[in-house]
Amino acid sequence: MSDLKLTTRAEDFSEWYNQLVLRAELADYAPVRGCMIVRPYGWALWENITAALDQRFKATGHVNAAFPLLIPRSFIEKEKSHVAGFSPELAVVTHGGGEKLEEPLVIRPTSETIIGHAYAKWIQSYRDLPVLINQWNSVVRWELRTRLFLRTLEFFWQEGHTAHATAEEGEAETRQMLDVYTDFAMREAAIPVIPGRKSDAEKFAGADITYSLEAMMADGKALQFCTSHNLGQNFAKAFEIRYLDKTGVLQYCWTTSWGLSTRTVGAIIMVHGDDQGLILPPRLAPHQLVIVPIFKTDEEKTTVLETAHRLRKELVSAGIRVKMDEREGTSPGFKFNDWEMRGVPLRMELGPKDVAKGTVVLARRDRPGKEGKSFVPQEGIAATVAAMLEEIQKALFDRALAFREANTADPANYDEFKAAVEKGFAFSWWCGGTDCEAKIKEETKATMRCIPLDQTLGTGRSTAGGTGKCVYCGQPAMEKAIFAKAY
Ligand SMILES: [Zn+2]
Numbered sequence: 001m002s003d004l005k006l007t008t009r010a011e012d013f014s015e016w017y018n019q020l021v022l023r024a025e026l027a028d029y030a031p032v033r034g035c036m037i038v039r040p041y042g043w044a045l046w047e048n049i050t051a052a053l054d055q056r057f058k059a060t061g062h063v064n065a066a067f068p069l070l071i072p073r074s075f076i077e078k079e080k081s082h083v084a085g086f087s088p089e090l091a092v093v094t095h096g097g098g099e100k101l102e103e104p105l106v107i108r109p110t111s112e113t114i115i116g117h118a119y120a121k122w123i124q125s126y127r128d129l130p131v132l133i134n135q136w137n138s139v140v141r142w143e144l145r146t147r148l149f150l151r152t153l154e155f156f157w158q159e160g161h162t163a164h165a166t167a168e169e170g171e172a173e174t175r176q177m178l179d180v181y182t183d184f185a186m187r188e189a190a191i192p193v194i195p196g197r198k199s200d201a202e203k204f205a206g207a208d209i210t211y212s213l214e215a216m217m218a219d220g221k222a223l224q225f226c227t228s229h230n231l232g233q234n235f236a237k238a239f240e241i242r243y244l245d246k247t248g249v250l251q252y253c254w255t256t257s258w259g260l261s262t263r264t265v266g267a268i269i270m271v272h273g274d275d276q277g278l279i280l281p282p283r284l285a286p287h288q289l290v291i292v293p294i295f296k297t298d299e300e301k302t303t304v305l306e307t308a309h310r311l312r313k314e315l316v317s318a319g320i321r322v323k324m325d326e327r328e329g330t331s332p333g334f335k336f337n338d339w340e341m342r343g344v345p346l347r348m349e350l351g352p353k354d355v356a357k358g359t360v361v362l363a364r365r366d367r368p369g370k371e372g373k374s375f376v377p378q379e380g381i382a383a384t385v386a387a388m389l390e391e392i393q394k395a396l397f398d399r400a401l402a403f404r405e406a407n408t409a410d411p412a413n414y415d416e417f418k419a420a421v422e423k424g425f426a427f428s429w430w431c432g433g434t435d436c437e438a439k440i441k442e443e444t445k446a447t448m449r450c451i452p453l454d455q456t457l458g459t460g461r462s463t464a465g466g467t468g469k470c471v472y473c474g475q476p477a478m479e480k481a482i483f484a485k486a487y
Pocket of ligand 1: 436471
């Protein structure tokens with residue numbers, strides 16, 4: 001790690017982000033442009049994300065499987081809007097084993113088609129339904145403009161794919177998974193998200209309805225946190241996914257798909273980080289607490305390390321993820337800065353005086369300086385730390401929510417709208433017209449992020465069920481939508 005200061009967020013948010021990803025050793029650039037090497041610290045964060053989600057998927061009856069990386073090109077072409085949406089981003093394999101292939105293969109950009117093919121074989125009767133499968137994998141989309149974690153050529157994610165007997169069950173599944181993601185975002189990532197419906201222009205290629213979670217980053221831009229698609233019978237018809245119903249009639253299935261990717265890591269960085277570096281939510285942080293032992297003489301070293309290891313053991317048995325920083329030849333001050341930059345939620349400082357007094361110093365990452373420091377007894381340290389981690393988790397969420405609320409405007413007219421999307425979200429009446437949406441995008445670069453399911457945005461300020469005038473054309477509007485510039 002270098003001693004150089006990070007670019008501040010105010011100076012250049014995008015440069016701050018890039019430097020931080022590299023310096024915190026989350027990820028690195030790869031030899032192929034647009035690909036990313038996820039380093040161990042970044043992968044540990046992703047592993048905690050996957051664990052928290054996987055547990056929720058299994059609790060709602062889903063199972064994991066693995067489908068192939070290579071898909072016959074003809075599969076992608078079977079669903080019309082799917083091929084139109086994905087064609088420009090496909091990576092195609094034309095040769096194998098030194099020979100030109102009879103049929104080119106695509107590297108999966110997503111797996112609806114190959115999974116649809118398998119489901120058509122596996123599903124015969126209503127007794128086979130529902131099918132609730134998820135897979136953890138990576139996919140490739142040939143993106144032109146890439147950023148580490150936010151948009152990379154290959155990225156890691158999970159994709160859930162389900163098949164159901166009725167339209168109602170398909171819609172219920174799509175909404176259930178949006179709820180699962182919402183719970184994950186709020187509780188684990190400490191990110192206040194807005195669940196909503198995408199416009200026709202923004203929905204997934206091949207979906208009837210796309211739902212997403214949208215989050216505000218600390219520069220006021222939006223990031224799509226994840227998506228959940230109701231695919232209707234589009235893929236079922238393209239791939240002949242059918243079942244015999246109870247009366248012996250052959251019916252098409254109703255399918256869904258839903259995914260969350262390594263973009264989430266980018267969201268965590270951009271929602272919570274500050275000018276010193278990352279601030280990781282305790283529930284996902286690879287290290288929840290770092291112990292920095294402080295000593296000068298060999299004698300001090302012995303007693304300090306003895307206590308440090310005893311405390312570490314106590315914390316680890318309580319299920320707390322602890323890092324002991326015993327690096328030699330680096331000063332405690334350097335270590336403090338280093339772990340601050342890497343976003344460890346709590347730091348424990350332990351010197352000879354603390355050992356003598358039976359205390360330790362705890363420093364909160366979310367409150368820099370004296371304000372975040374406290375002297376606590378070594379006795380009962382695990383309970384003290386666990387409680388403080390919970391406080392930090394909540395404080396991060398509250399701060400992010402307050403920021404979002406402060407930067408979400410309810411514009412009365414198009415001029416106010418234009419000003420609003422320069423600094424954050426515009427929550428505006430929209431007639432639902434694709435023309436207005438396209439013109440807004442052209443004139444302001446803001447896109448329609450979602451139509452929030454809760455039209456009060458959780459504030460209780462009721463506009464729900466009302467009507468207004470479209471912020472662009474002035475025609476009657478039934479719903480309000482979030483518009484923002486987006487990652
Ligand atoms: Zn309009």
